[in-house]
Amino acid sequence: MIDRYSRQILFPGIGKEGQERLGNSYTVIIGCGALGTIIATSLVRAGVGKVRIIDRDFIEYHNLQRQVLFDEDDIRNQLPKAVAAERHLKKVNSSVEIEGVVADVNYTNIEKLISGADLILDGLDNLETRFLINDASLKYKIPWIYGGAISSLGMTMNIIPGETPCLRCVWPKIPSLGTGLTCDTAGVISPAPFIIGSLEVTEAMKILVGAEEINRDLVYIDAWEGIFDHIKISPRLDCPACGGRYDFLKGQFEVECNMLCGQSAVQVMNPRVDEVSLEQLATRLEPLGKVTYNQFMLNFKVDNHEMVVFPDGRAIIRNTQDYSLARALYAKYIGT
Numbered sequence: 001m002i003d004r005y006s007r008q009i010l011f012p013g014i015g016k017e018g019q020e021r022l023g024n025s026y027t028v029i030i031g032c033g034a035l036g037t038i039i040a041t042s043l044v045r046a047g048v049g050k051v052r053i054i055d056r057d058f059i060e061y062h063n064l065q066r067q068v069l070f071d072e073d074d075i076r077n078q079l080p081k082a083v084a085a086e087r088h089l090k091k092v093n094s095s096v097e098i099e100g101v102v103a104d105v106n107y108t109n110i111e112k113l114i115s116g117a118d119l120i121l122d123g124l125d126n127l128e129t130r131f132l133i134n135d136a137s138l139k140y141k142i143p144w145i146y147g148g149a150i151s152s153l154g155m156t157m158n159i160i161p162g163e164t165p166c167l168r169c170v171w172p173k174i175p176s177l178g179t180g181l182t183c184d185t186a187g188v189i190s191p192a193p194f195i196i197g198s199l200e201v202t203e204a205m206k207i208l209v210g211a212e213e214i215n216r217d218l219v220y221i222d223a224w225e226g227i228f229d230h231i232k233i234s235p236r237l238d239c240p241a242c243g244g245r246y247d248f249l250k251g252q253f254e255v256e257c258n259m260l261c262g263q264s265a266v267q268v269m270n271p272r273v274d275e276v277s278l279e280q281l282a283t284r285l286e287p288l289g290k291v292t293y294n295q296f297m298l299n300f301k302v303d304n305h306e307m308v309v310f311p312d313g314r315a316i317i318r319n320t321q322d323y324s325l326a327r328a329l330y331a332k333y334i335g336t
């Protein structure tokens, strides 16, 4: 085992003691897309003792451009991302305890899913779940590393409960519907998540081995322009989460789903949104599928899905009774 990690042990920041600490650590990765696959593969190769990988999605062809753990066989075998990741990584390092969990992380299950973790890493594609992680992290005093990437841009920040500002210190409110771009609407080139994922892994190693030189800024990159910036974040005195009020963990801002009576459709409601510009939404969705709209509603068809969006932010996802699919489609195309 020493031989496997010899090059990492030679690095003074890790050393023999650091390697042992990594081997005794338990990390939870939430979201296994481009960011998550880079993070998972690096942590398993580095010999982190236990790695749990949580994701709710299946693999699609448009994922392969940047989600390095997956291949065409996984799509043919219709594997969920968490399962495919677990299978591939067990072949990479059999000494690591790897657990793929297929789940939609929400306020009802997050406390159980992160229980006992030394560190949580963000591989998500939506802000809503990140605010939920933020609450859970502060409540249970588990550090987490925020990371997000879209287009050629990315951001990351370490959140150490009681020491650093938190995500709600950065964004007191979640940006409202229609302004939240996603990789499915704005596109993404692989270097953006690769760089951010790698920065998250570097900080994870530092936190797990107990290094003092942990980054306390928000790091912003633009891979296309070659920009790498540090932004100082101050703690907000009136931050509810830092003050011990966990709104997201109580489900107060959770996107709500209801089955529509007499038809195969799910209604999705976002309590944080009271108005959405259907015109702007149509402009964003037009390159991706068939869009029609008037002042009352917008109809969008993509792949085998159909959704209707209303100006109050409500949406009806047709031809499904699956809440987590409905929530995923809402997050993907409309934003959180």
Ligand SMILES: [Zn+2]
Binding pocket: 165, 166, 167, 168, 169, 170, 236, 239, 240, 241, 242, 243
């Ligand atoms: Zn805060």
